[in-house]
Amino acid sequence: MSNQSNDLNALRHSAAHLLAHAVSEIYPTTLLTIGPATPEGFFYDMLPEKNFKEEDLPLITARMQEIVTKNYPLEHTQIPKETARKLFAKNPFKLELIEQIPGDTVGLATQGDFYDLCRGGHIASTGLLGHFKLQSISGSYWRADRNNQPLQRISGVVFFTQQELEAYEKHQLELHLYDHRRLGKQLDLFSFHDEGVGFPFFHPKGKTVINVLTAYMRKLQEKNDYQEISTPTMLSDELWRKSGHYEFYHDKMYFSVIDEKSYAIKPMNCPGSILVYKTRPRSYRELPLKLSEYGHCHRHELSGVLHGLMRVRAFTQDDAHIYCAPEQLEHEILTIITMVFKMLSKFDLHDIRFAISTRPEKYMGSDILWENATKALTDALEKSNAQYTVKAGEGAFYGPKIEVVIQDSMGRSWQCGTIQVDFFQPQNFDLSYVTAQGTKQRPVIIHQAIFGSLERFFAIILEHYKGNLPFWLAPVQIKILTVTDAQKPYATQLYHTLKKTGVRVELDSSSDPLSGQIKTAQQDRIPWMLIIGKKEAESQTVTVRYHDGKQEPAVLLENLYKKIQESSL
């Protein structure tokens, strides 16, 4: 831990004391329990005589500020447990804590009249604590045990400077404003309903984005010789038992019965893909055989952890299974990593990190197979100049893998893609191909997902772009606005011309003033507005206004078409 984070911990812990100090002045009967620093800020768990409400926070905040102004020095001393028992005689929580601390003494922190049991680790005085904010009141339990006394937790954040506090608050506001669930509703992209908890309903604009994401990935895959398949949503339990998913994944699977036989609703696409591989003998000439599938999978999640499109119970994977000879591994991995870089840069995601998980204690497959595969992964990452770390021993029992982690425009990290080598299923399903020499050989499978889940990736980029999807991906790419109704005929003609070429275009048919039309288009996050006034109509041009407010006047239609083509998928 660095000094700075030690200091920040001290600041946060001291702010918890400050909070407790203010509360015990305003509500002297409140029983204090514990108040630690957290990775985000601080909290204090308390038992008030009367429950705190959100409305109480300003009063508590004001008293905390007063104590800051008084700039009490923070003192910390060791006192005999005997003394401590007297000081905290009325607080059974503190008494319990005192008994559990080893030795004959306990630490006591003092600031002005206020004292608290404390291990130590403070800043110099309360004057340094001015840049805090109380955030929330929530329920908790003594020692975080549901069987114990329920308590109330007041949480907050604190910083060394006002600037830092303001930056934090701005960031929080952004996270709120650009929460994909909020944007999804605002922009009419998708919805959730009680009739299907955790299952997204895509509205036309949201479905357009999903379709463009799919079209983009299909194109990328086609260029790299992937071949798309589709396999059933429901497959018999027997298959899932054979694949091992039943044993390890059973709790997350949904089941149904057909003709008195149990079927699972697929949580992954692998077994289906493997059945397609096995429909006929395969030759070395077909390898690497890259079978992709936009498979719609269902996996159970507890209702409490469902979170918009980020965590759902049904999602579409941009899945692929590469069946290859062991000696083709490195080349194939390199190709996938190149696709990952290409895809992420298309979405303006440039902070990309990889992690290799290597052979765990329990594993299957020969040592030489593991060594070669791990070397193939490492060499591929090296050759692509990728930043990566090694998670030693964290691979699955059936093969090493690479995970892709990105950082978005709001500084958050997301795991997107996975590249998993698999020695197990080829053996389990007795897969083979015929070599040039006519012998039978076992292929290796690479499981690959680049977006991961289309739904989740949609959520990530929606937040990453703060709702302003780029031109090629936006559900409505262009809106045509007219200064007066006199330009409507020209506007309508342009609308139809653009629509015919496949552009996702709208025409503002209202007679609102231009400023109102612009405001609406901006609220709808439409990347390009084509503004048509008298001049434009006469000269058969448009003024292009971008979402950020920049304008390009008098754009000739042929230049507009060229611009559109250059900016399209």
Next chain:
Amino acid sequence: MSNQSNDLNALRHSAAHLLAHAVSEIYPTTLLTIGPATPEGFFYDMLPEKNFKEEDLPLITARMQEIVTKNYPLEHTQIPKETARKLFAKNPFKLELIEQIPGDTVGLATQGDFYDLCRGGHIASTGLLGHFKLQSISGSYWRADRNNQPLQRISGVVFFTQQELEAYEKHQLELHLYDHRRLGKQLDLFSFHDEGVGFPFFHPKGKTVINVLTAYMRKLQEKNDYQEISTPTMLSDELWRKSGHYEFYHDKMYFSVIDEKSYAIKPMNCPGSILVYKTRPRSYRELPLKLSEYGHCHRHELSGVLHGLMRVRAFTQDDAHIYCAPEQLEHEILTIITMVFKMLSKFDLHDIRFAISTRPEKYMGSDILWENATKALTDALEKSNAQYTVKAGEGAFYGPKIEVVIQDSMGRSWQCGTIQVDFFQPQNFDLSYVTAQGTKQRPVIIHQAIFGSLERFFAIILEHYKGNLPFWLAPVQIKILTVTDAQKPYATQLYHTLKKTGVRVELDSSSDPLSGQIKTAQQDRIPWMLIIGKKEAESQTVTVRYHDGKQEPAVLLENLYKKIQESSL
């Protein structure tokens, strides 16, 4: 019934006698039961001492031909039942029949030595029966009752002329050769597996066709202002109870349990679409709101009726729900019919018939609503010059509908699209829109599917085209062949150029003689071969060879590109 079909019935029935005649000569102990004409041909159910086998058919056929040559006249007389009982004393089946015939006499047919109980209806003599073919031996039961004596059935067909018989046999052979299940395997398009009975697995080439079909329909829908949505695969029983599907469709639905609540795997997309409609208030300005969905639906079928892609347990509908004001019905129906014509002609299906099903005895919705809706359907069909029939009283209780029936290149009829007006669900789910006057109004729903099921439509056109899908739809559109390896560099370059433009192209990398390469490409049903010899390589041209064998020599590349563009989707 026309005279001709009466004659044909007489011919078929007489052929059954001919069969029985031959059998009783060769296997005199065989007990005959009944031998009627069928809509396809004829059969005779018998109880032989020793079961017949396929190998016995040539012998029986030969004896039948002998009897034909003898040209026995067919005589029919009425005889007393008493006489009949003596004639058939050893045959309990015939004795049972004699007792059931009303009156004191029964009919007896005689040809040469052979006689049989018979109601009558014969041709003049056995000499007319030469153009027959025995087809199969199968199991049956006396009086078609599983509790009765098992019998053996020999079936056959018969025609007036050898020409007719040959045409029939050719047609049968075609039906066999172009059976989509056979083509699907031959061309590596799809497969079925015991792990998911009735659920198709699409291989790369089959999935390509499904994707092109989808792309085609999306384009057609976009032009007509449809907006695509997607809704969950699993929705709670409550919803299906509310929609009425649970009550009426329960037997065909699969179920699962999530968080102790029962969910159905969707058999249709309507309830999901309706929930999307209801996510926010709708204005008259949005109507007609056309929400399309390529919904993956599951419906139970008995395992005995599953038939390749024609009848499956999971399929994708090109579904759409049009929410419109009642007065918009006719215009919307007209638009859909226009789309139907457009789509079918794209697939060279020109024999199209429509049927309107009108108000049944039990119905909901006001009489005026029904009248207007039925008039809207009729007027729309009239305006589009469509051939149609009226199925009076055959509509669903919730609205009238139009069915689309096509005839394929092998003369078979298929129901494809449906256009169903629905007054029930809008009321059931309390749907509304706000009118220009600010009042609330109930919309009507049109359920629409043009392909119907993508899987089934794929099967239909695969058979219709006898495996030779047109250029725009074929999974591999072009294959490049070279006369010698010297042309490989030019061929490879052309391959990459074409691939980049999105053409589905293959390069024959073998060094087989050209004739062998052509044979392979023809077997793979590839529409265009580009043949490159010395001359083509030197002049930077290609010879285009079509699947039917026609060739176009020395085609300049720029003309080839133009040709491709014109022939593409």
